[in-house]
Amino acid sequence: xxxxxxxxxxxxxxxxxxxxxxxxxxxxxxxxxxxxxxxxxxxxxxxxxxxxxxxxxxxxxxxxxxxxxxxxxxxxxxxxxxxxxxxxxxxxxxxxxxxxxxxxxxxxxxxxxxxxxxxxxxxxxxxxxxxxxxxxxxxxxxxxxxxxxxxxxxxxxxxxxxxxxxxxxxxxxxxxxxxxxxxxxxxxxxxxxxxxxxxxxxxxxxxxxxxxxxxxxxxxxxxxxxxxxxxxxxxxxxxxxxxxxxxxxxxxxxxxxxxxxxxxxxxxxxxxxxxxxxxxxxxxxxxxxxxxxxxxxxxxxxxxxxxxxxxxxxxxxxxxxxxxxxxxxxxxxxxxxxxxxxxxxxxxxxxxxxxxxxxxxxxxxxxxxxxxxxxxxxxxxxxxxxxxxxxxxxxxxxxxxxxxxxxxxxxxxxxxxxx
Amino acid sequence: xxxxxxxxxxxxxxxxxxxxxxxxxxxxxxxxxxxxxxxxxxxxxxxxxxxxxxxxxxxxxxxxxxxxxxxxxxxxxxxxxxxxxxxxxxxxxxxxxxxxxxxxxxxxxxxxxxxxxxxxxxxxxxxxxxxxxxxxxxxxxxxxxxxxxxxxxxxxxxxxxxxxxxxxxxxxxxxxxxxxxxxxxxxxxxxxxxxxxxxxxxxxxxxxxxxxxxxxxxxxxxxx
Numbered sequence: 001x002x003x004x005x006x007x008x009x010x011x012x013x014x015x016x017x018x019x020x021x022x023x024x025x026x027x028x029x030x031x032x033x034x035x036x037x038x039x040x041x042x043x044x045x046x047x048x049x050x051x052x053x054x055x056x057x058x059x060x061x062x063x064x065x066x067x068x069x070x071x072x073x074x075x076x077x078x079x080x081x082x083x084x085x086x087x088x089x090x091x092x093x094x095x096x097x098x099x100x101x102x103x104x105x106x107x108x109x110x111x112x113x114x115x116x117x118x119x120x121x122x123x124x125x126x127x128x129x130x131x132x133x134x135x136x137x138x139x140x141x142x143x144x145x146x147x148x149x150x151x152x153x154x155x156x157x158x159x160x161x162x163x164x165x166x167x168x169x170x171x172x173x174x175x176x177x178x179x180x181x182x183x184x185x186x187x188x189x190x191x192x193x194x195x196x197x198x199x200x201x202x203x204x205x206x207x208x209x210x211x212x213x214x215x216x217x218x219x220x221x222x223x224x225x226x227x228x229x230x231x232x233x234x235x236x237x238x239x240x241x242x243x244x245x246x247x248x249x250x251x252x253x254x255x256x257x258x259x260x261x262x263x264x265x266x267x268x269x270x271x272x273x274x275x276x277x278x279x280x281x282x283x284x285x286x287x288x289x290x291x292x293x294x295x296x297x298x299x300x301x302x303x304x305x306x307x308x309x310x311x312x313x314x315x316x317x318x319x320x321x322x323x324x325x326x327x328x329x330x331x332x333x334x335x336x337x338x339x340x341x342x343x344x345x346x347x348x349x350x351x352x353x354x355x356x357x358x359x360x361x362x363x364x365x366x367x368x369x370x371x372x373x374x375x376x377x378x379x380x381x382x383x384x385x386x387x388x389x390x391x392x393x394x395x396x397x398x399x400x401x402x403x404x405x406x407x408x409x410x411x412x413x414x415x416x417x418x419x
Numbered sequence: 420x421x422x423x424x425x426x427x428x429x430x431x432x433x434x435x436x437x438x439x440x441x442x443x444x445x446x447x448x449x450x451x452x453x454x455x456x457x458x459x460x461x462x463x464x465x466x467x468x469x470x471x472x473x474x475x476x477x478x479x480x481x482x483x484x485x486x487x488x489x490x491x492x493x494x495x496x497x498x499x500x501x502x503x504x505x506x507x508x509x510x511x512x513x514x515x516x517x518x519x520x521x522x523x524x525x526x527x528x529x530x531x532x533x534x535x536x537x538x539x540x541x542x543x544x545x546x547x548x549x550x551x552x553x554x555x556x557x558x559x560x561x562x563x564x565x566x567x568x569x570x571x572x573x574x575x576x577x578x579x580x581x582x583x584x585x586x587x588x589x590x591x592x593x594x595x596x597x598x599x600x601x602x603x604x605x606x607x608x609x610x611x612x613x614x615x616x617x618x619x620x621x622x623x624x625x626x627x628x629x630x631x632x633x634x635x636x637x638x639x640x641x642x643x
Contacts, residue, residue, distance in 0.1 A: 007532045014528070022516040321512040324473055325526050325573070326501020412474040415512070
């Protein structure tokens with residue numbers, strides 16, 4: 001039985017190759033083109049949908065949380081025992097760099113010098129983040145996000161860098177519940193109130209980013225914020241940890257938890273720190289992507305069905321002859337299945353080249369500009385190969401069914417062209 | 420040996436039934452060359468299709484080498500056709516995407532599975548029909564006569580028990596038809612059983628016997 005199956009496959013392949021080789025180049029090209037489009041529909045649509053959110057996740061990781069982030073416990077004002085924790089983190093071989101941050105709620109005011117008693121103060125509430133400029137830039141590349149002015153330097157005093165969404169000229173919407181500073185540019189003096197302390201600061205730079213935590217914060221040198229908030233014990237509010245290349249953040253999180261760091265701080269990987277809505281969006285978009293992919297799969301299956309059906313119908317006479325001279329019907333079915341596989345494999349291979357050779361690098365270099373992220377194309381090889389196998393299986397079935405329908409017809413009717 | 424007993428073939432068109440074969444009893448011994456003749460609509464091609472197991476008779480028996488084919492399944496009939504029969508059709512019935520050699524080799528491949536042996540036998544068969552220089556030509560690159568010779572080579576390459584030919588000269592000019600009939604006579608001399616449907620008296624006379632059909636019945640059997 002196995003040898004007969006092997007023989008059927010061999011002869012089916014023999015027939016398929018010859019039929020493909022001598023088919024119209026245009027027709028073959030057109031079918032393959034449809035398969036390429038189907039492949040791209042399968043991979044790219046869902047890849048972009050997921051990529052929009054993945055871009056946001058990646059940006060938050062590179063510009064804010066880094067690989068692992070420690071933050072104060074919900075019932076604590078800051079991370080207790082911060083200095084020891086920092087020392088411990090530095091001993092971990094997986095750690096590359098760290099940035100410790102102070103964070104406090106602040107009220108910024110712009111028109112305090114010019115406004116009349118009846119004028120409404122031009123204020124904006126935000127987090128003021130105290131950073132070591134060098135450490136922060138090493139971990140999150142914050143200096144790279146400066147759109148105007150310049151980045152902080154360690155000796156800067158009464159200088160502040162503002163996230164773009166604290167400034168009216170950058171806020172995309174005019175929302176009644178959201179206030180931003182008006183007429184503030186580089187060099188403008190603004191007033192900051194933290195608790196009971198009020199300081200006049202000069203705007204040194206403006207940050208442009210798609211990470212909310214960055215665009216809605218203000219940054220100043222840590223030593224100055226420490227003195228403003230009166231934090232002299234060295235305890236910080238956040239510690240962003242960048243790991244060495246290839247290290248699994250979960251492994252480091254577990255190590256920190258084992259060392260008891262979780263007694264003093266919330267220990268999260270970048271993925272843990274994602275807001276739940278983002279995770280939900282990823283799930284929803286993946287689902288939407290799968291729905292679009294499934295529709296694409298059905299369309300491609302129907303296309304292949306029609307192509308093979310028309311091919312088999314127009315070749316009905318030859319199918320009859322094959323059966324008449326003693327060629328097994330299974331051989332004929334297999335030959336059509338090989339042709340379907342050929343179209344699906346060619347389409348997928350061209351699609352792979354387009355995807356990994358052109359589309360993915362191009363979109364990585366020119367991300368899709370969305371308000372909340374720089375959208376990239378997420379197409380992991382494993383997932384792509386899975387989709388290719390789905391495409392091949394569906395086209396295989398779509399090729400088999402019409403071939404079977406024609407092969408089952410009466411041999412003589414097929415030879416004589418009778419219906 | 421092939422024998423038919425009370426062979427009936429009827430076609431239904433709605434409620435109307437047309438009997439094309441009305442109980443045909445026929446016998447051909449091994450090595451016979453038989454021409455089946457009759458006017459248009461006499462049922463000669465239908466008779467050939469029943470005997471060659473390309474179609475199902477409505478009733479009656481077809482016995483080949485003492486085996487009643489009534490009991491054969493569709494798949495067994497395909498194997499039977501592959502191993503026992505060779506076919507030559509009026510319109511050559513070659514596969515357009517296969518070369519002459521591939522057309523001839525295909526049933527051999529199906530039979531044996533050995534590509535080298537199949538191609539060698541196919542070459543020999545094509546040489547026998549005088550097409551030694553046309554191995555790699557597609558059917559579209561051959562004349563009608565050459566295509567029919569490829570068809571004969573395909574039909575005989577696997578040494579079938581019976582060669583069935585349905586109007587093999589109908590689409591050919593006189594010269595090509597003579598060549599084809601010459602090949603048939605040569606094959607017959609070598610002991611090949613041939614059953615040929617023709618409407619041309621000239622070629623029927625080249626056969627050993629002429630079976631005449633009219634209105635679905637054999638009306639005469641003549642020896643040449």
